Amino acid sequence: MNTLELKPGAIVIYLAEKYMVQRVIDLKVVLLRHLEKSAVYIRAEINHLEVLKSESRDYFEAVENISDERWEAAQKRYNIIEPIINTSTNRSSLVKHIAATHSIHPATLYRWLNQFEQIGTISALAPKRKHGGKGISRLSLGQDIILNSFLEEMYLTRKRFSIKKAYLEIAAACKSQSLEVPHINTFRKRLSSISEEEVTKKRYGKKLASEKFSPIGGSVPGADYPLSIIQIDHTKVDLELVDETSRKPMGRPWITVALDVYSRMIVGIYLSYDPPGTIGVGMCLYNAILSKEIYLNKLEVEGEWPYWGIMKRIHVDNAKEFHGKTLAKACNEYNIKLEWRPVKQPNFGGHIERLMGTCMNNVHDLPGTTFSNPAEKSNYDSVTNAIFSIKEFEKWLVYYIVNIYHKTLHKGISTTPLAKFKEGILGTDVKPGVGLPPKVFNERKLKLDFLPTSERTIQRYGIKIDHITYYSDILRNRIHATEATGTRTRIKKKFIVKRDPRDISLIYFYDPNLHEYFEIPYRNIAHPAITIWEYREAVKRLEAEGRKHIDEDAIFFAYEALREIELSSKSKTTRAKRIKKESKAVLSIERSSNRAAQSSEIADTDEKPLSSIFDDKEIKPFDDI
Numbered sequence: 001m002n003t004l005e006l007k008p009g010a011i012v013i014y015l016a017e018k019y020m021v022q023r024v025i026d027l028k029v030v031l032l033r034h035l036e037k038s039a040v041y042i043r044a045e046i047n048h049l050e051v052l053k054s055e056s057r058d059y060f061e062a063v064e065n066i067s068d069e070r071w072e073a074a075q076k077r078y079n080i081i082e083p084i085i086n087t088s089t090n091r092s093s094l095v096k097h098i099a100a101t102h103s104i105h106p107a108t109l110y111r112w113l114n115q116f117e118q119i120g121t122i123s124a125l126a127p128k129r130k131h132g133g134k135g136i137s138r139l140s141l142g143q144d145i146i147l148n149s150f151l152e153e154m155y156l157t158r159k160r161f162s163i164k165k166a167y168l169e170i171a172a173a174c175k176s177q178s179l180e181v182p183h184i185n186t187f188r189k190r191l192s193s194i195s196e197e198e199v200t201k202k203r204y205g206k207k208l209a210s211e212k213f214s215p216i217g218g219s220v221p222g223a224d225y226p227l228s229i230i231q232i233d234h235t236k237v238d239l240e241l242v243d244e245t246s247r248k249p250m251g252r253p254w255i256t257v258a259l260d261v262y263s264r265m266i267v268g269i270y271l272s273y274d275p276p277g278t279i280g281v282g283m284c285l286y287n288a289i290l291s292k293e294i295y296l297n298k299l300e301v302e303g304e305w306p307y308w309g310i311m312k313r314i315h316v317d318n319a320k321e322f323h324g325k326t327l328a329k330a331c332n333e334y335n336i337k338l339e340w341r342p343v344k345q346p347n348f349g350g351h352i353e354r355l356m357g358t359c360m361n362n363v364h365d366l367p368g369t370t371f372s373n374p375a376e377k378s379n380y381d382s383v384t385n386a387i388f389s390i391k392e393f394e395k396w397l398v399y400y401i402v403n404i405y406h407k408t409l410h411k412g413i414s415t416t417p418l419a420k421f422k423e424g425i426l427g428t429d430v431k432p433g434v435g436l437p438p439k440v441f442n443e444r445k446l447k448l449d450f451l452p453t454s455e456r457t458i459q460r461y462g463i464k465i466d467h468i469t470y471y472s473d474i475l476r477n478r479i480h481a482t483e484a485t486g487t488r489t490r491i492k493k494k495f496i497v498k499r500d501p502r503d504i505s506l507i508y509f510y511d512p513n514l515h516e517y518f519e520i521p522y523r524n525i526a527h528p529a530i531t532i533w534e535y536r537e538a539v540k541r542l543e544a545e546g547r548k549h550i551d552e553d554a555i556f557f558a559y560e561a562l563r564e565i566e567l568s569s570k571s572k573t574t575r576a577k578r579i580k581k582e583s584k585a586v587l588s589i590e591r592s593s594n595r596a597a598q599s600s601e602i603a604d605t606d607e608k609p610l611s612s613i614f615d616d617k618e619i620k621p622f623d624d625i
Contacts, residue, residue, distance in 0.1 A: 003120045003310075004051045006030060006436035013050035014042070024436055027306040027422060047293055051441045062496050062510045062517070063329040064453045066126050071332060074126040078335065080104070081112050121333050143182055146173045147190060155191065156202035163188065222313065223261035225434045226424040230267060230311040231259045231352035232284060234276045237393075238360050240368040240382045244389035246565065252370065253390055255397075256284040257359075259352045260307070261315075263421035264410050266355070266401050267307045271394050272501070273533050278324045279501055282450030285314075285330075289440055296402070299395045303402035307421065309437025313337040330449040362400060448498055448508055448517055455494035457481075462523050463497060463507065466535065468552050470507050471523040505529035527556050534559060 004012060010021045012032070019032035025043065034040035066074075080102055084094055099106040115124045139147065147170060155166040163184075171181045191199075200208060223229040234256040241250045254275055258268040268288025270280050287295065292305035314331065318340050331338045364371055368386030388396065406418040413420050427433030440446055456463045458478045462471030481493040496510040498517075505527070508517045530538075538558040542550050 003438035003440050004049060005438050006046065006049075011035070011052050013052060014044050014048060018052070019044070024426070027425060027436070028304075030436075046436070046439070047291065062453075062512075062515075063123060063333050063449055064326065064496055065510065065512055066123060066329070070126040071122075071329065074122050074124075075332065077112050077125040078116065078122055081109060081116065084109070084113060085116065122335055123333050139182060139186070140179065142177060142179050143174060146170055146177075146179070147182065147187060151187070151190060156194075156199065158203065158205070160203050163191070226260055226262050226265075226307075226421050227309050227311045227437055229261040229313045229315060230288065231261055231315045232281060233257060233317065233352040233356060234280060235356050235360070237271075237363060238370045239363050239366055239388065239393065240370060240386040241388055241390050241393060242368075242386050244391060245563070247389075249383045249386060250390070253393070254280065255359075256280040257352065257355065258284050258288040259355050260311075260417075260421070262424055263417050264355070264413055265307055265406060265417040265421050267311075269397070269401070271390055271397075273390070274501070278327055278452045281316075281327060282330070282452065286447050286450050289334075289446060290443060291439060296398070299398055301395060301399050301402060303399070304418075305398075305402050305406075308439055310334045310440065311336055313339055315339050324452070326452050327450070333449055358405070359397075359400075366396070444517075447500070451498040451500065451508075453496055453498055456497050457492040457494055463495075463509070463520065465497070465499065465507065466504075467539075467550055467555055468504070468535075469523040470520040472509075472518065472520045474511070474518045475509065475520065501532040503529050504532055504535060524552070527552075528559070530559060534562075537562060
């Protein structure tokens with residue numbers, strides 16, 4: 001079980017005891033009833049609830065390890081059982097009806113339901129691998145080629161042939177090649193996998209498709225409640241940053257932002273010195289889906305950011321980082337529809353782009369800003385005036401999001417983003433809310449699903465990535481493993497590995513037999529934990545020194561040298577500031593002494609101080625009247 005349903009009737013664990021959710025009070029608190037002591041009711045914070053653990057071990061198959069055919073089968077199974085998942089009453093009669101409709105035995109549907117409800121992700125429904133025998137697809141290669149070609153050349157054209165006409169041509173082509181004619185339902189199923197928008201575009205033209213499916217007047221169809229549609233985009237921040245220790249210039253960071261279209265709330269961010277890529281998108285979505293309490297505490301930011309949960313759809317532009325297989329399968333795993341912005345249709349991304357402009361306008365008030373154009377910058381030295389490290393800027397940005405942006409009136413929705421979000425979740429007097437979204441509890445799986453994948457062979461020394469070696473005894477039985485090709489040719493087997501750029505002291509190795517990720521540390525555990533950006537800085541230093549051979553020891557030696565320089569620089573800066581402060585104190589004392597001496601000299605002259613003029617005469621109120 002990877003998620004917790006926060007709706008009436010859900011069973012949860014609170015203080016190690018079982019309770020049933022009775023009512024959602026607000027975004028932070030629910031009313032619970034004790035399962036055994038039915039008279040006991042209690043208000044509980046959502047953050048203190050735990051998911052009811054399954055007795056069986058969580059099945060954790062890497063999404064990259066599942067073939068496209070198995071993904072397609074898992075998606076079809078989910079589409080069949082989805083009406084049953086969302087229904088709590090008359091479930092048995094619904095199961096019988098759906099089983100009869102799809103010619104599936106009810107026991108099979110119950111098995112699929114159990115698999116999905118135990119794990120909570122689409123991959124739980126993927127068929128187990130079959131070695132030999134009949135595969136998932138019943139079509140031969142020849143049948144498949146004919147089906148696809150007639151689909152493209154007859155049905156998806158401006159000639160607009162009917163399904164029956166296209167199928168008759170498919171049947172004739174199969175017979176001419178002595179192939180078995182596939183059933184017409186097979187053709188219909190293949191057609192149903194293509195979006196309605198794509199079919200309209202191919203059969204009636206782009207103009208009609210645009211009129212039918214494009215948003216009108218800047219609105220986004222379907223963004224009717226929180227988490228219905230999320231827009232993601234990134235930009236380079238108009239701010240120069242410094243290193244956290246040495247305070248040396250580090251350049252401008254990139255920010256990836258996820259925005260909830262319905263409420264205009266910012267749901268996730270990711271800051272990095274790397275240009276936009278799959279890591280930034282994945283980490284932004286990871287941040288968006290999870291609860292924000294731990295994140296806020298880590299940054300020491302006071303405020304509420306009550307946004308979590310798996311979104312229904314994600315709108316992105318057509319950049320290459322949004323077209324990767326890892327992102328596509330990770331979204332599919334959590335039943336998230338990934339949709340690309342149509343070319344020359346800027347209104348699809350208008351909300352997120354306006355948000356980026358709003359954020360950058362506020363950044364222009366910070367020391368170190370580069371402004372948005374040279375005219376504004378003029379002679380301002382952004383690098384010299386830079387004061388924020390990336391962590392400090394992240395803290396400033398999150399505080400701005402939580403305590404200013406979310407609580408400021410938004411003209412587009414006529415209220416604040418936070419108020420609009422609460423309205424969508426909890427409802428109003430005239431419109432019911434959609435309720436709290438399920439909370440994802442398997443954070444480790446979520447992060448690993450969205451991290452980009454690489455493949456490596458396992459050598460005697462372990463696994464090497466970017467000159468750094470990783471090893472654990474879990475790898476011992478995999479050393480020099482080869483693929484089973486059925487021939488004498490031996491091909492070394494590659495295994496899935498993942499790495500978090502914020503800490504490359506370990507990698508995540510996926511064991512395809514145990515269906516589990518294992519953490520593999522540095523082979524030399526004496527090396528310190530570093531980020532990928534610190535690693536690159538060390539390599540850059542070695543290359544500047546003219547080193548032709550770069551190895552692991554040289555990298556960490558260069559890293560330590562950089563840290564020593566930074567610490568020394570910081571120490572000198574601190575000492576300089578202390579000396580300057582002490583000098584100011586000494587100068588202040590000297591000036592005070594000089595003023596005292598000058599006062600003494602004035603007292604010795606014929607000109608008496610003003611106070612002495614009145615020493616000889618008693619002054620009474622209104623004495624001169």
